[in-house]
Amino acid sequence: MEPVHIIGAGLAGSEAAWQIARAGVPVILHEMRPAKGTFAHKTGDCAEMVCSNSFRSDDDVMNAVGQLHWEMRAAGGLIMATADRHRLPAGGALAVDREAFSAAVTQALQAEPLITVVPGEVTDLPSDGNWIVATGPLTSDRLAQSIRGVTGTESLAFFDAIAPIVHAETIDMTVAWEQSRYDKGETEAERRAYINCPMTRDQYNAFIDALLAAEKTEFHEGETAGYFDGCLPIEVMAERGRETLRHGPMKPVGLTNAHKPDEKAYAVVQLRRDNALGTLYNIVGFQTKMKYGAQTQVFRMIPGLENASFARLGGIHRNSFLNSPTLLDDRMRLRQRPNLRFAGQVTGVEGYVESAAMGLLAGRMAAAQALGRDLPPPAPTTAMGALINHITGGAEAKTFQPMNVNFGLFPPLDEARGGRKGRKDRYPAYTQRAKDDFSAWLAAQ
Numbered sequence: 001m002e003p004v005h006i007i008g009a010g011l012a013g014s015e016a017a018w019q020i021a022r023a024g025v026p027v028i029l030h031e032m033r034p035a036k037g038t039f040a041h042k043t044g045d046c047a048e049m050v051c052s053n054s055f056r057s058d059d060d061v062m063n064a065v066g067q068l069h070w071e072m073r074a075a076g077g078l079i080m081a082t083a084d085r086h087r088l089p090a091g092g093a094l095a096v097d098r099e100a101f102s103a104a105v106t107q108a109l110q111a112e113p114l115i116t117v118v119p120g121e122v123t124d125l126p127s128d129g130n131w132i133v134a135t136g137p138l139t140s141d142r143l144a145q146s147i148r149g150v151t152g153t154e155s156l157a158f159f160d161a162i163a164p165i166v167h168a169e170t171i172d173m174t175v176a177w178e179q180s181r182y183d184k185g186e187t188e189a190e191r192r193a194y195i196n197c198p199m200t201r202d203q204y205n206a207f208i209d210a211l212l213a214a215e216k217t218e219f220h221e222g223e224t225a226g227y228f229d230g231c232l233p234i235e236v237m238a239e240r241g242r243e244t245l246r247h248g249p250m251k252p253v254g255l256t257n258a259h260k261p262d263e264k265a266y267a268v269v270q271l272r273r274d275n276a277l278g279t280l281y282n283i284v285g286f287q288t289k290m291k292y293g294a295q296t297q298v299f300r301m302i303p304g305l306e307n308a309s310f311a312r313l314g315g316i317h318r319n320s321f322l323n324s325p326t327l328l329d330d331r332m333r334l335r336q337r338p339n340l341r342f343a344g345q346v347t348g349v350e351g352y353v354e355s356a357a358m359g360l361l362a363g364r365m366a367a368a369q370a371l372g373r374d375l376p377p378p379a380p381t382t383a384m385g386a387l388i389n390h391i392t393g394g395a396e397a398k399t400f401q402p403m404n405v406n407f408g409l410f411p412p413l414d415e416a417r418g419g420r421k422g423r424k425d426r427y428p429a430y431t432q433r434a435k436d437d438f439s440a441w442l443a444a445q
């Protein structure tokens with residue numbers, strides 16, 4: 001049988017290899033480390049965790065990432081089984097002994113007769129065979145060049161510039177209002193495409209002071225500050241002058257406060273719809289290097305966002321990722337070259353768990369193809385299905401930035417109560433539905 005080739009033995013590539021071998025299909029796993037390293041990886045081990053040692057919340061009832069853990073365990077995932085064996089005490093989080101974890105993943109892959117690990121960098125996208133590209137946020141330059149040659153130069157980003165994303169139901173619409181600047185747009189929906197949060201002069205000044213005082217993260221060594229072209233962090237804009245933001249992303253022009261039409265706002269923060277479901281909104285132009293705790297405090301100073309709950313916070317990182325909504329089909333294949341699947345962080349998910357989950361899916365899909373079958377993705381009501389649905393179609397392609405799993409990606413349940421207070425009922429209903437639908441997907445294979 002023709003083997004499946006995987007480029008990259010990170011979190012995604014390792015999980016994909018495991019899933020393919022479990023299906024009885026041979027795998028060739030290409031990994032460039034240790035001969036060629038990255039600025040973040042320190043070892044030659046598979047599935048190295050480059051920064052924190054946490055797989056985040058393990059609560060599979062109230063937390064979307066915990067639900068993703070549950071699904072990966074149910075699918076016999078290597079990453080979760082190994083994490084469980086090397087777990088460290090960390091409250092409700094799944095933290096691991098990182099060295100023992102990666103060593104054990106490496107050993108498991110090497111011990112599997114159907115897996116061959118081949119050292120060395122792959123520099124060109126292959127034009128035939130059954131391949132999975134799982135080269136992660138630090139894809140080597142030569143391969144990145146080749147990917148851009150096939151997909152177009154705009155389709156593979158080298159940095160993410162993530163503006164914070166808010167759960168729409170937690171925005172106070174008695175303060176904020178829907179309107180596009182100068183009421184632009186052909187349809188009523190387009191004319192109301194943004195949510196606007198007004199600020200008085202005092203509120204603006206207090207906000208700028210908080211922004212300047214907030215704790216920031218530094219770039220990692222070797223992570224050049226390539227953000228200077230076009231996506232400056234808001235705090236850097238504020239450092240350039242107190243009024244800079246008011247003439248940039250917070251300009252108040254072309255907008256009329258629907259609640260107080262006679263009051264002219266001194267500044268306006270705009271939020272733009274981030275997914276087709278309309279459950280998530282990103283704060284326009286608010287990419288930032290503020291630390292997470294500081295972000296929550298500072299952004300809740302924005303009128304209308306006092307009780308905001310964040311689906312993800314902002315950031316700017318070195319990160320190679322595809323514009324997946326335009327490039328990948330729902331089987332994770334590159335539309336232009338269906339012999340290539342992409343998996344992991346390079347598809348525009350963010351985080352160890354999400355990357356490994358996309359490896360699990362790509363692995364199962366590639367194995368099915370090798371066996372002459374077709375495997376559809378799990379339903380979008382599951383954590384894995386919600387993620388793949390987001391990156392391959394649900395997300396806005398124009399503003400696509402990497403995404404963590406969160407309940408904002410799940411189709412709403414009609415009968416569940418909305419708002420922050422409804423979460424106690426809503427989240428268990430989401431995770432129960434996800435477990436039922438994921439089990440059905442597994443049973444159908």
Ligand SMILES: Cc1cc2nc3c(=O)[nH]c(=O)nc-3n(C[C@H](O)[C@H](O)[C@H](O)COP(=O)(O)OP(=O)(O)OC[C@H]3O[C@@H](n4cnc5c(N)ncnc54)[C@H](O)[C@@H]3O)c2cc1C
Binds near residue numbers: 009052134137343345
């Ligand atoms: C500095 C930094 C800090 C991070 N911190 C965190 C964190 O704390 N928590 C978190 O959840 N996520 C974090 N991330 C994101 C993290 O990298 C991903 O969540 C996860 O590692 C992605 O898994 P992956 O398999 O897609 O990529 P990786 O785990 O990076 O695996 C990709 C593999 O491909 C190999 N490779 C690349 N190019 C080639 C090539 N041409 N040929 C052969 N092999 C190749 C690489 O050597 C690597 O082993 C961080 C990322 C960076 C860059």
